[in-house]
Amino acid sequence: MRIIDVHTHPIFFNDGRREDEIDALVAHGRALGVERMISLGDVLRYGPRPDAAQLRRLNNESARLQKLHPDYFVGFCYLNPLLGEKAVMTEAERCVTKFGFKGIKLEIANNASHACMKHIMKAARTFGYVVLQHSWSSTNFGPNMQDHSDPEDTAGLARRHPDVNIIMAHMVGVGYRGVIAAKGLPNVFVDTSGGFPEDGLVEYAVEHLGADNVIYGSDLPIRESSTKIGSVLGARIPESAKAKILFHNTARLLNLN
Known part of the structure; x- marks a missing residue:
């Protein structure tokens, strides 16, 4: 089955920068059936609030991946x-x-409900970007995480900007709560990344969101691709739904051939 991975960090805390490491990652991905990887950048290297020069450096690295393997990597623009x-x-x-680049990547500089998000939405609208928002349930992540966006924060952003497509990252992190928050929002796509697979969660997402609004993401190298792919292939859903989640939804969302 064809696969696009919408949530990867090929370079992570400076690891994976050498060409031989990049080539090995591409070979490993292709062996698993992954045809394209979306590079979100080394987003934790400079802490939660990188400055403009640091962002340029990280985005240049994603661009280098594209240049080395233009038929494999697709970049998202990391912004603060x-x-x-x-x-x-x-x-x-x-x-x-x-x-x-095809999208904007947001990490934990601020909560998705913050007023400064209007600048991101303006950029997305102006340049045709999809916005991938780091999301995680605070009940899973612990206290004092005010700059992490709860699923309701990400859903609220989507509700205020219905003309911008938003990826709610980390299905396992937002859990059933995230699925409920995203329900009824056609511009929200929940990716499967984050945490170890949970039995029944993919099925629950397909039941409540529809297969068209669930997309595959691994969060490699934090999570192993084969494990995350298996969470979709092993789900008790139709084969047509698996094909949408693993490939067709992201191909359509990002206009990838």
Whole structure:
């Protein structure tokens, strides 16, 4: 079955930068049936609030992956909403015009309910980006995580901006609560990344969101691709739903041939 992985960090805390490491990752992915990987960047290297120069450096690394394997890697533009409208728009424009990136990656600089998110939504609208928002249930992650976006925060963002497609990252992190929050929002796509697979969660997401709004993501190298692929292939859902989750939904969402 064909696969696109919408949630990867090929370079992670500086590991994986050498060409032989990149080539090995591509070979490993292809052996598992992964035809394309979305590179979200080394988003934890500089802490939760990288500055403009650090963002450029990380986005340049994703662009280098694309250049080395243009038929395999697709970049997302990592941004920090707290830097303000000018910084957000400048880097978002650079990433799409110079590199052809397909989306925006947001980590934990701020909560998705923060007013500064209007700059991100403007960039997404202007440049045709999908927005991937790090999301995790605070009941799973612990206290004092105010800059982590709960699934309700991400769903609220989507509700305020129905013309922007949003990926709610980490199905296992947002859990059943995340599925409930995303229900009824056609512009929200929940990716399967984050945490060890939970029996029944993919089935629950398909039942309540429909197979069209669930997409495959691994979060490699934090999670092993084969385990995350298995969580979809082993789910008690129709083969047609598995094909949508693993490939067709992301191909359509990002306009990938």
